[in-house]
Amino acid sequence: MILLPLFLETVSHRALATTGERAVQLVITVVTTIVVFVPTGAPQLIFAVMPMFTWHAFRGSLRESTIVLTVVGVIGTVFTASGLGPVHAAVDMLDIAPELALGVLQLFLLDCGLILLPLSVMVTQQRRAVDRADQERDTLESLVDAATGTAVIATDANGKVTLFNPGAEKILGRSAQDVVGRAPDDLFGQEELHRHGAAVHAPATFAEIAGAMVGLGVRSRLWQVRRPSGDERTIRMTLTAIPNASGVFCGYLATAEDVTERESAHRALLATLEHERNAVEQLRELERTKGDFVATVSHELRTPITSIMGYTEVLEDGAYGELTQDQLEVLGRVDRNSRRLLLLVEDLLTLSNIEASTMKLDIAETDLRAVVGDAGDSLAALLVGRELLVRYHVPSEPVHHRADARQLERMLLNLLTNAVKFTPDGGVIDVFLHDDSELRQIVVRDSGLGIPLVEQAHLFTRFFRSTTATENAIQGTGLGLTIVKGIVTLHGGQIEMSSEPKVGTTVTVTLPRFTDALPPAPSSRDGQVGSIRPVKLGAPPRTPDAHLHTISSAPRSEVVTR
Incomplete structure (x- = not known):
């Protein structure tokens, strides 16, 4: 009990007593021990040593207390073995053996150890806990x-400020x-307190507002404060209730930051967004x-133009007399x-319907080969007098697809018209119709003038005309490709284009075989939705062995079946 603590690692702490006080404690304890263990007629004096241990325990350190106990034990042992002290007297008084x-x-020292x-x-x-x-x-x-x-502001349960950090002094312009010691109501002003009190249904005092906010779970609000200098600032304050060690409410902790510039920027942003x-x-x-204007004007123009065309045809037929060659x-x-x-009027009307989402498709089972053939027939008038080879590569079996045949024909005719316009005499135009299990593709490829790369992103913009068209005086309105894209989109498809100046242009129209965008076909086949696979633009489609059938020789047009 006495010696072992000297060799153990003990918990150290800063002693309350000074070095001089601890020296006096040791001297008094040693003197008291000697005085107690010298006389033999007063055994009760032995208890005079115990208050010294209490003094060491409260004012000194654990290590010093252990050393004092050891010193007392040595002194008591030496005096008792020499036949002195109250312990030796107790042997005579109790008539026990000297041994x-x-x-x-040892019993006395054990009691001292159990006390000390x-x-x-x-x-x-306790001292270490206090130090921590x-x-x-x-x-x-x-x-x-x-x-x-x-800003960090703490209040007690009565709403009086107990903490006001330098951040609060800087933000609020007040000194701690x-x-x-005062209520923080003066920091905000009555008008602001009434505003927040009305928001949380509480009296216009900071303590009541804080209690209502915490009770409602509203932890953060924006507050307007006016500094003594007259400068108004906006702060975002967060309130938290502070419990003591027993969990009883003892005050509030408010943390706030100056968000004046941020809120000003936010309001400016909202104003900009509203604008x-x-x-x-x-x-x-x-x-x-x-x-609406384009649609109205187009409708109004169609009637007089049709009338002009009708009267022109009547005059050409000689209904009002024979005409000379110059007049014809x-x-x-x-x-x-x-x-x-x-x-042009028809294009404007079509584009207006597409953009207004009023264009209706006449969906029916269609053989895409017939669409290609009808577009080729309509193109024949543009090929008169031109030296162009137009080849149509179509499967030998029907390619059935649910679509609006008239609109698809119009789409393909627009693409073919552009190819004819932009391909000089001696060039070649190929039309490919591909059919597989997932999609159908219509590819129009020409060996014409091509389009600069920087302009290709604008090709499907209405009224856009490339520099190739303007430099070569090629007629057009810039609406054809816009209408083409609209028709393809209405059919649930995609259109892609690759072009290179003086090499040619390839346009690929991809139509999904099955699409939820169109009415279901009355067919016994499973209506599963296919996926559109990507198309590598610019690469010529593979053309298998085919038998060529010549339709006409001037201009040349060929159909390739496979």
Whole structure:
């Protein structure tokens, strides 16, 4: 009990007593022990040593207390073995064997150890706990003081400020000595307190508002504060209830940051977004107005143009007398320009319907080979007088597809018309129709002038005309490809284009074999939805062995079946 603690690692702590006080404690304890163990007629004096141990336990350290106990044990053992002291006197008084005198001493020292050591350990643990608490408090205070960008305000249960860190002084423009011990109501003003009180249905005091916010789970709100200098700031304050060690409410902790610039930027952003939203709505309204205007004008133009074409045909037939050759040539020009104007009107109407989502498709079971053939027949008029080889590569078996045959023919005719316009005499135009288990493809490839790479992204924009068209004086309105894309999209397909100047252009239209966008076909086949596989543009489609059938020789047009 006495010697073993000297060789053990003990918990150390800062002694409350100074070095001088501890030296005096040791001297007094040694002197008291000697005085107690010298006389032999007063055994009760032995208890005078015990208050010394209590003194060492509370004021000294655990190690020093162990050393003092050892010193007392050595002194008591030496004096008792020499026949002195109250322990030796107790042997005579109790009439016990002299050999048991040291046993009585050991019992006394054991009692001293049971008093001194546990008490010293308990005091040491308490002091270490206090030291840790002080260290944590100092660390917390350092953190709070270092948080100059965050206001930290603590109140007691009565709503009085107990903590006001440097960050709060900086943000609110008040000193801690002016705020601590007072209610924080003056920091915000009555108008702001009434605003927040009305929001949480509480009286217009900070303590009541804080209690209501915590009770409702509203932890964070924006507060407007006015500094003594008159500067108004916006802060975002977060409130938390503070419980004590027993879990009883003892105050509030408020943390706040200055968000004046951030909120100002946020309001400016909202204003900008609102302005942009209004601008978009105005543009949409203008777009609708323009679409309605185009549709109205187109409808109004169709009737007089049709009338002009009808009267031109009547004049050409000689209903009002025979015409000279010059007059017939003039009427021919009128007829051609009228047809061009009618075609433009039809394109405008079609584009207007597509953009307004009012265009209806007449979906039916269609043989895509017939679509290719009809488009080729319509193209024949443009090939008159041209030296072009147009080849149609189609399967030998029907290629059935649910689609609007008239619109697909119009789509393909637009692509073929562009190919004819942009391909000089002596060139070749190929049309491929592919059919597999997942998709159908219509590919139009020409060996024409091509389109610059930088312009290809704008080809499907309405009224866009490439520099190739303007430099070569190629007629057009810039609506054809826009209409083509609209028709392909309505059929659930995709259109892609690759082109290279002076090499040619390849346009690939991909139609899914099955699509939920179209009405279901009355067929016994499973209606599973196929996936569209990517197409590598620019690579010529593979053409298997085919038998060529010549349709006409001037201009040349060929059909390749496989």
